[in-house]
Amino acid sequence: MEERWSTEHVLSLSPDAASSKAAGKLSGPGPWSGVGCNGTALWGACKGSGSTPYRTVVELATPAYQCSCPSRKFPCKHALGLLLLWSVGAQAVPNGGEPPEWAGAWLADRQDRAEQKRAPRAEADPAAARRRAERRSARVAAGAQELRLRLADRVRHGLADQSTAASPWEEVAARMVDAQAPGLASRVRELEDLDEESLLSRYALLHLLAAAYERVGELPEPLAATVRSRIGFSTDSAELLAGPTVRDRWLVLGRQDVADERLTTRRLWLRGAKTGHPALLLAFGRPGQAPELAIPTGQLLEAELAFQPNARPLRAVLGTRHGGPEAPPEAEAVPPGVSTVRALAGYGEAVADDPWLDSWPTVLTGVVPVPGPGGWQLTDGQGALPVHGTPQSALWRLAAISAGRPVTVFGECGHRGFAPVTVWGENGRATGVSG
Amino acid sequence: MTSVQTDLWEELRTTALLGTDRRPLPPASGTGALAAAAGAVDRGDPAAALLELAALATVRRRAGLLPVPAGPPQPAAPPDQRRALPDAAARRLAVLLSGRGSGTGSGTGSGTGVGALANLAELLPQWLAGARELDYRPPAALVPALLDAARARSELRGDAVALAGPLGRWLAEHNPDWSYVRRTAVESRAAGSEQTWHEGLFAERVTHLTRLRRSDPPAALELLRGTWSTERAEDRLLFLDALQEGLSEADEPFLEAALGDRSKNVRTTAAELLSTLPGSALGARMAERARALVQVADGRLLVSPPTACDSAMQRDGIAPKSPTGRGERAWWFGEVVAATPLAAWTTGFDLTHDQLLALPVSADDGDPADGEDGSDSWRDDLREAWARAAVRQQDARWARALLGPAPRRAGSVRTAGSPAKLLAVLPPAERAAWTSSFLQTHGLGDAFQLLGACATPWTPPLSTAVVAALERAAASGAYPWSHSGVLGMTERSLSPATAPAVEALAADASPDSAWAETFGRLAGTLRFRAAMLAELNDNG
Numbered sequence A: 001m002e003e004r005w006s007t008e009h010v011l012s013l014s015p016d017a018a019s020s021k022a023a024g025k026l027s028g029p030g031p032w033s034g035v036g037c038n039g040t041a042l043w044g045a046c047k048g049s050g051s052t053p054y055r056t057v058v059e060l061a062t063p064a065y066q067c068s069c070p071s072r073k074f075p076c077k078h079a080l081g082l083l084l085l086w087s088v089g090a091q092a093v094p095n096g097g098e099p100p101e102w103a104g105a106w107l108a109d110r111q112d113r114a115e116q117k118r119a120p121r122a123e124a125d126p127a128a129a130r131r132r133a134e135r136r137s138a139r140v141a142a143g144a145q146e147l148r149l150r151l152a153d154r155v156r157h158g159l160a161d162q163s164t165a166a167s168p169w170e171e172v173a174a175r176m177v178d179a180q181a182p183g184l185a186s187r188v189r190e191l192e193d194l195d196e197e198s199l200l201s202r203y204a205l206l207h208l209l210a211a212a213y214e215r216v217g218e219l220p221e222p223l224a225a226t227v228r229s230r231i232g233f234s235t236d237s238a239e240l241l242a243g244p245t246v247r248d249r250w251l252v253l254g255r256q257d258v259a260d261e262r263l264t265t266r267r268l269w270l271r272g273a274k275t276g277h278p279a280l281l282l283a284f285g286r287p288g289q290a291p292e293l294a295i296p297t298g299q300l301l302e303a304e305l306a307f308q309p310n311a312r313p314l315r316a317v318l319g320t321r322h323g324g325p326e327a328p329p330e331a332e333a334v335p336p337g338v339s340t341v342r343a344l345a346g347y348g349e350a351v352a353d354d355p356w357l358d359s360w361p362t363v364l365t366g367v368v369p370v371p372g373p374g375g376w377q378l379t380d381g382q383g384a385l386p387v388h389g390t391p392q393s394a395l396w397r398l399a400a401i402s403a404g405r406p407v408t409v410f411g412e413c414g415h416r417g418f419a420p421v422t423v424w425g426e427n428g429r430a431t432g433v434s435g
Numbered sequence B: 001m002t003s004v005q006t007d008l009w010e011e012l013r014t015t016a017l018l019g020t021d022r023r024p025l026p027p028a029s030g031t032g033a034l035a036a037a038a039g040a041v042d043r044g045d046p047a048a049a050l051l052e053l054a055a056l057a058t059v060r061r062r063a064g065l066l067p068v069p070a071g072p073p074q075p076a077a078p079p080d081q082r083r084a085l086p087d088a089a090a091r092r093l094a095v096l097l098s099g100r101g102s103g104t105g106s107g108t109g110s111g112t113g114v115g116a117l118a119n120l121a122e123l124l125p126q127w128l129a130g131a132r133e134l135d136y137r138p139p140a141a142l143v144p145a146l147l148d149a150a151r152a153r154s155e156l157r158g159d160a161v162a163l164a165g166p167l168g169r170w171l172a173e174h175n176p177d178w179s180y181v182r183r184t185a186v187e188s189r190a191a192g193s194e195q196t197w198h199e200g201l202f203a204e205r206v207t208h209l210t211r212l213r214r215s216d217p218p219a220a221l222e223l224l225r226g227t228w229s230t231e232r233a234e235d236r237l238l239f240l241d242a243l244q245e246g247l248s249e250a251d252e253p254f255l256e257a258a259l260g261d262r263s264k265n266v267r268t269t270a271a272e273l274l275s276t277l278p279g280s281a282l283g284a285r286m287a288e289r290a291r292a293l294v295q296v297a298d299g300r301l302l303v304s305p306p307t308a309c310d311s312a313m314q315r316d317g318i319a320p321k322s323p324t325g326r327g328e329r330a331w332w333f334g335e336v337v338a339a340t341p342l343a344a345w346t347t348g349f350d351l352t353h354d355q356l357l358a359l360p361v362s363a364d365d366g367d368p369a370d371g372e373d374g375s376d377s378w379r380d381d382l383r384e385a386w387a388r389a390a391v392r393q394q395d396a397r398w399a400r401a402l403l404g405p406a407p408r409r410a411g412s413v414r415t416a417g418s419p420a421k422l423l424a425v426l427p428p429a430e431r432a433a434w435t436s437s438f439l440q441t442h443g444l445g446d447a448f449q450l451l452g453a454c455a456t457p458w459t460p461p462l463s464t465a466v467v468a469a470l471e472r473a474a475a476s477g478a479y480p481w482s483h484s485g486v487l488g489m490t491e492r493s494l495s496p497a498t499a500p501a502v503e504a505l506a507a508d509a510s511p512d513s514a515w516a517e518t519f520g521r522l523a524g525t526l527r528f529r530a531a532m533l534a535e536l537n538d539n540g
Helices: A007-011 A017-025 A077-088 A101-118 A126-157 A159-164 A169-178 A182-189 A196-214 A221-231 A237-242 A340-353 A392-402 B007-018 B032-039 B046-063 B087-098 B124-133 B140-152 B154-174 B176-183 B194-199 B202-215 B217-230 B233-242 B249-258 B264-276 B281-293 B311-315 B328-339 B343-349 B353-358 B374-392 B396-403 B419-425 B428-442 B448-453 B460-475 B480-493 B496-508 B514-536
Strands: A032-037 A041-046 A054-059 A064-067 A246-259 A264-272 A278-285 A300-307 A316-321 A359-372 A375-379 A383-386 A407-414 A417-424 A430-432 B294-297 B300-303 B361-363
Touching: A007 A017, A007 A077, A007 B087, A017 A077, A017 B087, A017 B514, A032 A077, A041 A077, A041 A101, A054 A077, A054 A101, A064 A077, A064 A101, A126 A159, A126 A169, A126 A182, A126 A196, A126 B046, A159 A196, A159 B007, A169 A182, A182 A196, A182 A221, A196 A221, A196 B007, A196 B046, A221 A340, A237 A300, A237 A316, A246 A407, A246 A417, A246 A430, A264 A359, A278 A300, A278 A316, A278 A359, A340 A359, A340 A383, A340 A407, A340 B046, A359 A383, A359 A392, A359 A417, A375 A392, A383 A417, A392 A407, A392 A417, A392 B140, A392 B154, B007 B046, B032 B046, B087 B124, B087 B140, B087 B514, B124 B154, B124 B514, B140 B154, B140 B176, B154 B176, B176 B202, B194 B202, B194 B217, B202 B217, B202 B233, B217 B233, B217 B249, B233 B264, B249 B264, B249 B281, B264 B281, B264 B328, B264 B374, B281 B294, B281 B328, B281 B343, B300 B374, B328 B374, B343 B353, B353 B396, B361 B374, B374 B396, B374 B419, B396 B419, B419 B428, B419 B448, B428 B448, B428 B460, B448 B480, B460 B480, B460 B496, B460 B514, B480 B514, B496 B514
Parallel strands: B300 B361
Antiparallel strands: A032 A041, A041 A054, A054 A064, A246 A264, A246 A300, A264 A278, A300 A316, A359 A375, A359 A407, A375 A383, A407 A417, A417 A430, B294 B300
């Protein structure tokens, strides 16, 4: 028999506060009829304002949702409400039983598609693919060379003169897009509005990246992979999952959603309980929709991960899950961490492998957030790291949970400081700092 | 964070800013591996070489970062011994705080279906009061949002600051946005001491004074007297307010002295306190003035308003200029009567308040400056001032007499003073009954302030009367938005027991009409409130 999720777990799937609220109102048995579950899915019909009730199905493993309501939110309040109802226990949603036909059809369809996905895809024409790849690397190399010349030109005339430079960086970025080097393009775009302090280092690292690509064939393979991925070569998830994977019990250290007008990007940081390996999963959603990938912070998930090749493997894709996420045993609820000195040393080691690395996921242990003259710092009594990239509201949440006492904080440690993501307070519970 | 070496970096930066055309490339420097790597850089193109040297320096700097030295340790927040809020109630608080100030907060509004909720901001005060009553400790992560909410809405401050507890105070010390916390008096269970009075934060001092006043009024007065001359004017004003409770003749000399205070607000407050103190010298002085202004003759009350506001009157708290620009003599008259003990009238004329109120009133000299119909005007002025006195002296018998029975006939029935304020003097059940019968005759039109004066949540009979009035309004073809004020109040005050009746109204209203939506929302809010209050009491 499957374990039912906690309310927190269900609500962590919600796209926004309004949906959580609406789902809360649908979490009682009142509006529901024909509810049931079979261990892998649950279903039910929810009375709305119209005459036909909405039909809602949730597949638990992914999770995936299907509802006949017109909502553009995903998952909709009915799916969340059904999950909440189910999370209460077997009285509200009885176990066993067969899904009704409409739910069964959708579930079967999903399964078929998942199996098709798993089937190995035959490469259509290996020779043509090779020719395409060669063509692209020649274009990228030409783009990298042009970028190096542009950078050197600017340095020759002086960066202080930047405002009078003939061609703005936006135009150079467009040429990098043409050269099929999207990673270079976005790094070039970032040069547009930089303070003088960080200007030279950004130029220098971009120069280093372009130069590295020009001799990527001579680099050791892990570093070459790092350069390629930073230039913008991506590896297909399916291809990655076909390769070696790492099975572990992954603790979710933190989650962060960043939305712009086109996309919501979710970052999910994990750490292997056995391997101690860090991992970063990315998921995307359209505006107003939460990305599908959701595992609550602080939970453990036994699964296979496939890492993108890199001198410092971190980006990964989620493969087969072995069971659902669950709360860790009490002794493992708060992840072990390091001191501030060790944290920066760890970042330093990572930079030695991948010089373009801005930060490295790090758990700090026994740190207190304190206000300093230049902003907040995390201090462990020996040393202090400035807090960076954290909105005021998040800082105060962090300060409140600590209340001036040492806490465990997960975040990204880098040359600009420490960006907190999750804090474990006295009660050992993980709380997302940003919200 | 600090980095190991910066000389070469500064050289590189300056050269890059000016341009390698203008400034030579700095020589390779540093030690060991860095110098070796720098030495290996091809200097054929100075610009490219500079970028490579800068890349070396950047990576070396990043790889070698060290933490900055830790500052001196800072005091932590005192521990909070209260029990934790139940999980469901904590989630509810998060929802209430996130919904504040954003209208109905229903996002895109698509597919909201039946029972959209009322503005959550209406429900937060009740939640806070309930949680405070039960002495819970809120989750630390929500305390900043709680303090933010109360910063924007001062009526929440008392409850929010009490609920936020020691953590809230500790946070407020670090954030100037929350400085109001220090100035918010809170009843706490921890005992204060004389030391608190001399060294505590303002709010702690007020708390200490208020608590002492409750247990030992003379000691509280003594404490205040000890530091009075050194307190700031705005603090003096709030300390003086604390004396309101347990006011007795022992306080009179102190208050008399405060009539000569440097601050006008302190003087006025002292005068008001004295005027509510039975048997005070100020009350006697006012009564004497009043006797000169109103006389009984030939079964009438004859009014002769003051002709000047002398310095003695000013010292007793009467402003020489009317703040509203009314006629000066009418203003002085009103001020004197409002500050006169009501007992002075009944004993002075040996009449009951009912008899006094029944007497016709006219101007002693028939001064035409007071209008063509001078007598009516003086009657109104007198009743108005009596009403203010009844409110100030919390005299339920006078308030009841002035208010009269709820008017039976619809139309403009005038009551002296503000009926809502007079109502507030009466016991809660009587207030609710009076307002119910007012609603039955007059509907919702003029009921807003009266309803506001009733204790929340409304009693079941009053709630039923309000629902019936809403039903009549809907049937009469009125629009819900013409009653938006009352509806807003209804959402936070209606008894949850009324939910089935409201749901029935929602079902009866024509589908998709504004009233269907209004009743549906109201029913949703009532259910939300009932759930919210149940969660607070759930200790499972």
